[in-house]
Amino acid sequence: MPRILIAGCGYVGHATADLFHAAGWAVEGWTRSATSAARLSTKPYRVCRVDISEQTQVLAHTPADAGFDAVIHCASSRGGGVESYRQIYLHGARNLLDRIVGKNMLFTSSTSVYAQRDGSWVTEESETEPPRETGRILLETEKMMLDRGGMVARLAGIYGPGRSGLLTKFLAGTAIIDPENDRFVNQVHRDDIAAALFLLLSGEARDAQIYNVVDDQPILQSECYRWLAQRLNRLAPPIGKSNRQRKRGDSNKRVSNAKLRRLGWVPRYATFAEGMEKNVLPSFVYRS
Ligand SMILES: NC(=O)c1ccc[n+]([C@@H]2O[C@H](COP(=O)([O-])OP(=O)(O)OC[C@H]3O[C@@H](n4cnc5c(N)ncnc54)[C@H](OP(=O)(O)O)[C@@H]3O)[C@@H](O)[C@H]2O)c1
Structure with missing residues (x-):
């Protein structure tokens, strides 16, 4: 039975863990806090508390015979500042790579590394020049992963x-x-991410490759709000000047999924409207 470690068993991580488990893999999930590990204690696979930014904890939980065939680093800093990016992404990846050698390893980065502002289409070959230090840390982590054969x-x-x-x-x-x-917003449904990660790690080895994971249709933010207004029968948001600093930077680009699609990945929710309609809105509970 193949074994996978999901380092960061959160929103994406646990959906991915469920998928691998259903496909017959032995799964181990890690969270940083005891609370999250306890919340997942009813899962049919092992979830434990391991902080990947702490080398000693990674060593203690991965004995030499741990035998993982694949590892996903999908821990998240949940926003956070530069130091938290460095600890969780960069040091976390290094600790995993140092300990689990020669296995299929994958790091979930972000399309925020593309800083284009002209609405152009970007592929994995496009320039990446994130304006912020946090984006540069993601790129540094990517480079380390790729240099050591990961995806x-x-x-x-x-x-x-x-x-x-x-x-x-x-x-x-x-x-x-x-x-x-x-600006264009690029989105992807959680379950389509899980399916992409499964495809990337369960087939033939695809060393040192980058894949964008995004649905088929970038959509203008204004269109997205107007669609929600119409669908929910509410007023559209007011027209105004947005002065809030954007979490994902000031970029404006359309991210292509052609490379992943060439591998046979087909998003179940090809557009935001489809994902909302079929899966999210029916059970969405808004907490103010
Ligand atoms: N949110 C977005 O739209 C977006 C976009 C692009 C890329 N991403 C990336 O996608 C990945 C998955 O995100 P997500 O939304 O699934 O994140 P999430 O729901 O916040 O879950 C993150 C998981 O990582 C765990 N974690 C955090 N720090 C850790 C550490 N030091 N050691 C071990 N586990 C740790 C958390 O454990 P606790 O619950 O115990 O803290 C949690 O289980 C992340 O790499 C994120 O940066 C997110």
């Missing part, structure tokens, strides 16, 4: 059951349509 999945904005940044903002009444600073 990188650049995830777009994640949404799915119980989670959508745009829907939350819309419902909270904090969304603004800013015609002068409209």
Whole structure:
């Protein structure tokens, strides 16, 4: 039975762990806190508390015969600052790579490493020049992963059951349509990410490759809000000047999934509207 370690068994991690388990893999998941590990204690696979930024903890939980065939680093800093990026992404990846050698390893990075501002299409070959230090740390982590034969999945904005940044903002009444600073948003449903990670790690080895994981249709932020307004029968957000610093930078680009699609990945939710309609809206509970 092949074995996989999911280092960061959170929103994406646990959906991915479920998928590997259902496919007959032996799964081990790690979280940083005891609370999250306890929440997942009813899962049919082992979840334990291991902080990947602490080398001693990684060593203690991966004996030489741990026998993982594949490892996913999908721990998240949940925003956080430069130091937390460095600890969780860079040091976390190094600790895993130093300990688990020669196995299929994958790091979930972000499409925020593309800093294009002109609405152009970007592929894995496109320039990456993130304006912020946090983005540069992601790139440094990617480089380390690739140099040591691992893979990188650049995830777009994640949404799915119980989670959508745009829907939350819309419902909270904090969304603004800013015609002068409209931009494309690139999103992907959580379950399509899990399917992509399964495809990348369960087939033939694809060393040192980068894949964008994003749905088929980048959508203008204004269109997205207007679609939500129409669908939920509410007023569209007011037109105004958005002065909030964007979490994902000031980029404006359309991210292509052609490389991943060439491997046979087909998103179950090809567009944000489809994912919302079929999967998210029916059970979305908004907490203010
Ligand atoms: N959110 C987005 O739209 C977005 C976009 C692009 C890429 N990404 C990337 O996608 C990946 C998955 O994100 P997600 O939304 O699934 O994150 P999440 O729901 O916040 O889950 C993160 C998981 O990582 C664990 N973790 C955090 N620090 C850790 C550490 N030092 N050692 C071990 N485990 C640790 C957390 O454990 P605790 O619960 O115990 O803290 C949690 O289980 C991350 O790499 C993230 O950066 C996210």
